[in-house]
Amino acid sequence: MTTLTLVQGDITRQSVDAIVNAANSSLLGGGGVDGAIHRRGGPDILAECRRLRASRYGRGLPTGRAVATTAGNLDARWVIHTVGPVWSDTEDRSELLASCYRQSLRVADELGARTVAFPAISTGIYGWPLDDGARIAVATVRAADTAVEEVRFVLFDERAHAAFARQAG
Template sequence: MTTITLVQGDITRQSVDAVVNAANSSLLGGGGVDGAIHRRGGPAILADCRRLRASQYGKGLPTGRAVATTAGELDARWVIHTVGPVYQGSGSDPALLASCYRASLEVADELGARTVAFPAVSTGAYGWPMADAARIAVEAVRAAETAVEEVRFVLFDEQAYRVFAELLR
């Protein structure tokens, strides 16, 4: 049984087996969580991402998929990069967002990770409404068949924390 915990704070400061990065498809860094992970984790993460782009993801990582790299200087063994969907109102596909969580947990299982820290994927620049994104995230994690023992949602601000906490009550 996977335990779900909540933390309000900085995902780059978590001590876990794997940190999930809300990446863009290029895998080459960006803003928000992605930029913070690359900055704190250092150049080893970007070097791994470049190798992935040169080998199997020449056109970038598809939305809803996940792939792992080293965690560099983070207090983790791996970074699992997943590309969330951009919210486009009623035309947005919640299955793609749920897939980010499922695919990340599948990668975590392949790696043998037991503790995984997730951000609220797609809720920043990609604009997914927090309440809907939180519901999708929690449902996807609860439904996943995984050996991961703890999924930790690391939420940057108090409002996001409250939305997730309300769901888990």
């Protein structure tokens, strides 16, 4: 059974086997969590992302998929990059958001990761409503068939922590 832990803080400061990056499809860094992971993790992460773009993901990583790289200077073994969907009030993209969590856990299992830190995927610049994003994240992780022992949701602020706490109950 996977233990869910909620932490308010900086995901780049977590000591875990794998840190999940809310990446953009280019895999070449960006703002928010993505930028913070690339800055603190250093150039090795970007170098591996560039290799992925030059080989398997020439058009970028598709939304809802996940791929791993080194964690560089982070206190983790791997970074699992996943591309969350942009919120839409005209199209239900919930399955794509759930896929981010499922696919990240699948990659974690392939790597042998036992502890994984997740951000609140898509709830920042991608505009996903925080309460709904928390609901999808918690429900998807709880339903996942995974060998990961601890999923740590690392929430940037009190508002996000409270939304996840309501769902984790």
